[in-house]
Amino acid sequence: MPKTNNHSNDSPSFGELNGYIAPDPANDTIAKLKSSYSLAELMGSGMPDIEYLCFPFIPEGLLMLAGPPKIGKTTLMRQLTLAAASGGNFLGRRCERSRVIFLSLEESAPLMKTKLSGLDLSDLDDESNDITFIFELARGPEGVSHLREILENIPAGTRQLLLIDSLSSFRSPQKGPVNQFAQDYEALTILSSLAKHIPGLSIVVLHHTTKVKNSDPIANISGTHGVSAAIDNFMVLMEDKGFILACGGRMWAEEESRFHLIRRDGGWHLDESEHASFSALTGNQKIILDILGASSEPMTRADISKVSGIKPNHVGNVLNTLRTRGLAVPQKRGAWTLVPPSPVAPQ
Numbered sequence: 001m002p003k004t005n006n007h008s009n010d011s012p013s014f015g016e017l018n019g020y021i022a023p024d025p026a027n028d029t030i031a032k033l034k035s036s037y038s039l040a041e042l043m044g045s046g047m048p049d050i051e052y053l054c055f056p057f058i059p060e061g062l063l064m065l066a067g068p069p070k071i072g073k074t075t076l077m078r079q080l081t082l083a084a085a086s087g088g089n090f091l092g093r094r095c096e097r098s099r100v101i102f103l104s105l106e107e108s109a110p111l112m113k114t115k116l117s118g119l120d121l122s123d124l125d126d127e128s129n130d131i132t133f134i135f136e137l138a139r140g141p142e143g144v145s146h147l148r149e150i151l152e153n154i155p156a157g158t159r160q161l162l163l164i165d166s167l168s169s170f171r172s173p174q175k176g177p178v179n180q181f182a183q184d185y186e187a188l189t190i191l192s193s194l195a196k197h198i199p200g201l202s203i204v205v206l207h208h209t210t211k212v213k214n215s216d217p218i219a220n221i222s223g224t225h226g227v228s229a230a231i232d233n234f235m236v237l238m239e240d241k242g243f244i245l246a247c248g249g250r251m252w253a254e255e256e257s258r259f260h261l262i263r264r265d266g267g268w269h270l271d272e273s274e275h276a277s278f279s280a281l282t283g284n285q286k287i288i289l290d291i292l293g294a295s296s297e298p299m300t301r302a303d304i305s306k307v308s309g310i311k312p313n314h315v316g317n318v319l320n321t322l323r324t325r326g327l328a329v330p331q332k333r334g335a336w337t338l339v340p341p342s343p344v345a346p347q
Contacts, residue, residue: 049316050251053084053161053202054095055324059233059251060200062192064167066207066221067237073206074107076237076245076268077163078119080204084161085130086123091245091259092270094324098159098202100131101150105169106206109135118266140172144190151198159200164191166206184226192230209236217246237261242271253317284310284318289338292328298335 037045051060058080067073083090087097104112112133124130132150137143151160164170171187188205195201207227209220217236218228228234233249243261245268247254260271281289291307292299301319305312319336322328329339 048199049313049320051159051200052096052320052324053098053159054080054090054093055320056252056254057091057093057235057247058084058095058161058202058204060195060202061232061251062188062195062230063202063204063233063235063249064207064221064227064231065204065235065237066209068209068239071237071239071243072263072268073237074165075115075266077102077165077204077206078115079267080161081131081163082119082121082124084159086125088123091261091268092272094326096159098130098161099154100161100163101147102131102133102163102165103137103147103170104133104135104165105137106165109133120265137170139170140187141190143170144194148194148197151194151201157200160198160202162201162203164203164205166208168208170205181224181226184223185230186226188227188230192232195232205231209238213238213240218248243268253320282318284308284314285322288315288318289322289327292336292338295337298331298337300333300335304336 052058053060065073065077080090080095081100081102082088083095084098085100087095089095107115112135137146147162151162154160167187174183191203191205195203208222210222214220217238218234220236220238221227221234231249233251234247236246238244238246243263245259245261247257247259260274261268262271263269287308287310288304291304299307301312301315304310304315304319308315310318319328319330323330326339328336330336
């Protein structure tokens, strides 16, 4: 019978019951891998949760905004640019103030200036140094190297947003009759690797949809499945009895995923008449707000989970939502409090 580990109590572990022999750390090949963790190490690692520049639309990582030509994708990205740089609202949700790099390979500088002049710039600082527009750059891996150099020169801890308009203009030229899936996947994984290399970086790539309409939004994205396999989240802007922004992906954390948009004042806006529930507080949000309000000390996710019975991961998602709505704020060491009320001016 295989030798088992000695424990201080008499109850065998699950591993012992199944003849498991613990590896010798000095000779364990898996333990030597820099990117490997046991379950206990992973859950106790203290790694930060996924950060959202604008919950739930813009998490860190690689995102794609797709839509037909001339539908208004770049307009939506200009709005995101201004909201992120000022800490303003994007489709009704507050953005974390960020440093923005807009790689505009489809529109010229004069056209960008003209388009921006039609938007509200009043929330930006006078110098607007938090936004940089780049109109020419090398394509493919060489371009990524230039972008990495730019982004790495931004002070550590700064939230960063990189917008690329568009994938077709940025990716390396297609290489003859080779595996199209592999080419599509490679064109985006070099950007995904860039996002992983710089913590807190959100990359949004603009792309086209197919001419054939499909009920599944991700199936409308032009290209092979290599495109959708490489991205973390997607937003597909389409026309279907009005304008719809369909969202999803591995980091999408809301039940609602299709948003009715309207064009007004030169930009896109959430049709609030269609999304009252998106603006209203959910049951779990109300529970967590009540718990934070009743506590005299900041509370961690684990604290809130114990009191509420809500799973810690879901508590984290709810706290991020409350943060974007200006209702809760993180403090030191992962603890949270309610946002203090604004002082009342003396009469």
